[in-house]
Amino acid sequence: MTGLDPLPLWLAVPVALFLVLGSTLTLLGTVGLVRLRSFYDRIHAPTLGTSWGAAAILIASLLSWSWLQDRAMVHEVVIGVFLLITTPVTMMLLGRTALVRDRAKGSPDVPPPAGSRSD
Amino acid sequence: MSRILPHPLLTLALILMWLVLTRASLGHLVLGTAVGVGAGLVYARLETGPTRLRSVTALVRLAGVVALDIVRSNAAVAVLIVSSRRHRKSGFVEIPLRLQDPTGLALLAMIITGTPGTAWLEHDRASGVLLLHVFDLKDPEDWRHLIRTRYEALLLEAFA
Numbered sequence: 436m437t438g439l440d441p442l443p444l445w446l447a448v449p450v451a452l453f454l455v456l457g458s459t460l461t462l463l464g465t466v467g468l469v470r471l472r473s474f475y476d477r478i479h480a481p482t483l484g485t486s487w488g489a490a491a492i493l494i495a496s497l498l499s500w501s502w503l504q505d506r507a508m509v510h511e512v513v514i515g516v517f518l519l520i521t522t523p524v525t526m527m528l529l530g531r532t533a534l535v536r537d538r539a540k541g542s543p544d545v546p547p548p549a550g551s552r553s554d
Numbered sequence: 555m556s557r558i559l560p561h562p563l564l565t566l567a568l569i570l571m572w573l574v575l576t577r578a579s580l581g582h583l584v585l586g587t588a589v590g591v592g593a594g595l596v597y598a599r600l601e602t603g604p605t606r607l608r609s610v611t612a613l614v615r616l617a618g619v620v621a622l623d624i625v626r627s628n629a630a631v632a633v634l635i636v637s638s639r640r641h642r643k644s645g646f647v648e649i650p651l652r653l654q655d656p657t658g659l660a661l662l663a664m665i666i667t668g669t670p671g672t673a674w675l676e677h678d679r680a681s682g683v684l685l686l687h688v689f690d691l692k693d694p695e696d697w698r699h700l701i702r703t704r705y706e707a708l709l710l711e712a713f714a
Contacts, residue, residue: 467635
């Protein structure tokens, strides 16, 4: 006996599929975070979890709770919107910090700041 | 009125959101109103300037394009991480943007961050040059073309 018993099969299947899809993408993102070499490659990996990874899990939650509680749930939509708005902030903070540090070290792989170019 | 409520729409939207997320009651109405008014005051201090939305259809089209791209790039990056191809090359791309409107730029940042495989690193306000990092970089010119025609054109259409 679980709380999901009243869920009919036709709804349980897509819910399960979305859950597996979302968690797989999020897991892949974390694997990438560990395995990739450079910092700039690494910031790409977790965006799997913040885009479709999160979206698929939220869709699964939306489907099951809309059925179980007999009303459309907006919590998931709000969570999705907030994720979309807030991730660029973290991303830019991390990215620019890395840029500033690499430039200060004089790393040749990093492009110079836009204002200081000769052309 | 305008000193307490500089952004009445934002305040109203936040109060509504608060009531929908909690069980609507008088206490939550008071709390949500406090949050909404406070956020409106804070937002006014950011001085983003007025935003004029010119075309809603352009935004709707953009949302469709982006939804599709997010799905596609998720699949692409997931495959790249699993296969860990040795010859994958990542790199920086500089893109000169014509878009100046802060709201439009914020939306572009959300799009670029939301599609895995591209990371927004730096935007220079004076020259309008955006520095991107691309996970699987074959030809920088492709990415310049993609960002400018696929997203920027629609954003320029949407915001004055």
